[in-house]
Amino acid sequence: MDASDPVNISMAITPKTRLIWIETPSNPTPKIADIAAIASIAKTQGCLLCVDNTFASPALQKPIELGADIVVHSATKYIGGHSDLIAGLVVTANSLGDIKSLISHSAEMTHKTIPAERRRSGSVNDSLIRLSVGLEEPEDLIRDLCNSLDRIVVKKNVHSQKLETC
Secondary structure (H helix, E strand, O other), rough: OOOHHHHHHHHHOOOOOOEEEEEEOOOOOOOOOOHHHOOOOHHHOOOOEEEOOOOOHHOOOHHHHOOOEEEEEEHHHHHHHHOOOEEOOOOOOOOOOOOOOEEHHHHHOOOOOOOOHHHOOOOOOOEEEEEOOOOOOOHHHHHHHHHHHHHHHEEEEEEEEEEEOO
């Protein structure tokens, strides 16, 4: 079934359905399923949502944050990276994110495979920077962000200007 259209998922649910299993991006044709939309459908229908996250890996996509109940990763392919182990991981919604903060450019990372026009229509424009806050001391995180932002040069037309200090 093509899970890139949540309507297909909705139409396939029967009274016996207890689990919805999707792979996104799918393999071998990298279609993207709307995890949040499918999670909403699953919750409404009283089902669990499991996402096979092998192709995206936890570095690029975090289905739990989008509403999935269970996530499956192939540690052999994308986490180990050397084909020197055979492993898999199952993550449930009770898991929390990493303890370290992460800043990412969504257009080049988590949403890189989505065509620019579609990505922008979903409010993921080219200038979106995502900050996932970890457990660092707030003062340390603020200081690190200010130091980084002080070094960014914004080019506007042909002129360059430095951002004001935090």
